[in-house]
Amino acid sequence: MSAIKLVNKESLYAISDLNADTIIKMSDDQLADYQETLTNAVNIFPVQRSHLENAFAKMDYAPALQWLKSMRNTLNQINADNLVKNCDKHLALYQDIDNIKHDRFKTYVDFTMATLALLYEDIKKVLEESAPEETAAPQVNFAKRIRERLATIAELNEDTINKMKDDQLKTYIKALANFPEDSISQVEGLKGAFKMKNYPSVMRWLGVLEGALTQIHANALADECRKQINLNNEYSAIRHEKLELFINYILSSISILCEDIGTLKLGG
Numbered sequence: 390m391s392a393i394k395l396v397n398k399e400s401l402y403a404i405s406d407l408n409a410d411t412i413i414k415m416s417d418d419q420l421a422d423y424q425e426t427l428t429n430a431v432n433i434f435p436v437q438r439s440h441l442e443n444a445f446a447k448m449d450y451a452p453a454l455q456w457l458k459s460m461r462n463t464l465n466q467i468n469a470d471n472l473v474k475n476c477d478k479h480l481a482l483y484q485d486i487d488n489i490k491h492d493r494f495k496t497y498v499d500f501t502m503a504t505l506a507l508l509y510e511d512i513k514k515v516l517e518e519s520a521p522e523e524t525a526a527p528q529v530n531f532a533k534r535i536r537e538r539l540a541t542i543a544e545l546n547e548d549t550i551n552k553m554k555d556d557q558l559k560t561y562i563k564a565l566a567n568f569p570e571d572s573i574s575q576v577e578g579l580k581g582a583f584k585m586k587n588y589p590s591v592m593r594w595l596g597v598l599e600g601a602l603t604q605i606h607a608n609a610l611a612d613e614c615r616k617q618i619n620l621n622n623e624y625s626a627i628r629h630e631k632l633e634l635f636i637n638y639i640l641s642s643i644s645i646l647c648e649d650i651g652t653l654k655l656g657g
Contacts, residue, residue, distance in 0.1 A: 396424050400515045406508045408468040423467075426537060427512050429653075430467050433541070434509045436652055437463070438502055440645075445498055450486040452641040453498075459645060460505065462543040469508065476501075532558055539565075542649045544642065546606040565605050569647035572601060576640060583636050588624040591632070592617075598639070610642055 395417060402409030415423060441456035461476035479497055483489050532555045540547050553561060575597050582590035599614035617635050621627050 394518075395420050396427075396515055397518065400518070401512075404508065404511045404515070406469045406472055406504075407512075408470045411468045422533075422537065424516070425534070426466050428516060429538065429541065430463050431509050431513050431516065433463060433652055434460075434505060436648070438505070440648065441498070442502070445495070448491060449641075450483070450489050450494075451638055452645065454480065454483060454486070455641055455645045457498075457501075458543060459649065460501075463541055464505075466541055467512075472504070472508070535562065538653050541653070542646065544607045544610055544646050544649075546608045549606045549608075561605075565650060568601065568605050569650055572598070572643055572647060575601060576643060579636065579640070583633070586629065588621065588627050588632075591636075592621060595639075598643070602643075607646060610639065610646070613639060 398412055398415070398420065401407060402412045412420075412423070437456055437460045441453055441460070444450075444453035444456060457476060458480060461473055461480065464476065465473045483494060535558065536551060539545055539550050550558070550561070575594060579591065579594035579598065582588075582594055595614045595618050599611045599618070602608075602611035602614065613635075617632070617639075621632060
């Protein structure tokens with residue numbers, strides 16, 4: 390008998406931002422997994438909101454949009470489908486960061502943060518009704534739980550992770566946990582080379598980052614690094630301002646990825 394009291398389905402699908410049809414169809418096992426996903430979402434929201442609001446206040450739109458994307462992916466995990474669609478709409482609308490109208494973006498950010506704060510407060514109240522009983526701790530499927538947590542990190546390749554055997558997954562977790570610290574010297578090397586306009590060195594550092602990102606299966610970011618290396622193989626033709634946009638983007642993306650890894654305590 391599980392020591393966890395399942396959340397009440399009726400209480401959950403009374404929360405209008407969640408997809409009631411999906412919740413109603415859940416088995417008890419699926420509901421238990423969903424309950425943990427909701428808990429993770431409630432816990433990570435204050436971190437996401439803080440980073441988004443700090444970046445936005447500085448008009449640093451690239452990381453602000455990356456944090457909005459992170460929030461969107463969390464909403465997708467908890468089946469808040471209408472809010473996901475709204476995020477997708479605005480992510481597409483604001484993808485040209487050079488032409489963002491600050492006041493218009495601020496209206497959306499303020500509205501979204503208020504909406505999500507209410508949503509997560511409602512979810513938290515429902516979860517508090519499912520406090521653990523005073524019995525032995527339940528058996529936890531390590532591989533299943535850790536894959537579920539990894540799936541909240543949008544930059545990682547979920548298909549590759551899901552195909553790993555349990556022993557491969559444990560090795561992968563160790564490598565992933567080391568990435569934030571290992572990337573510090575790589576990021577600083579890239580920044581220094583770019584500041585000096587040493588483009589051969591910039592491309593070498595991008596190659597190092599590509600390899601590190603590939604190793605942790607952050608395939609999309611690794612592909613972006615590879616594309617830039619191929620596009621800028623003629624150093625005399627490099628447009629510094631255009632390359633700077635990419636450098637800022639990749640550094641912001643890596644920073645957010647490192648924050649996500651640290652927040653989920655994947656090495657613990």
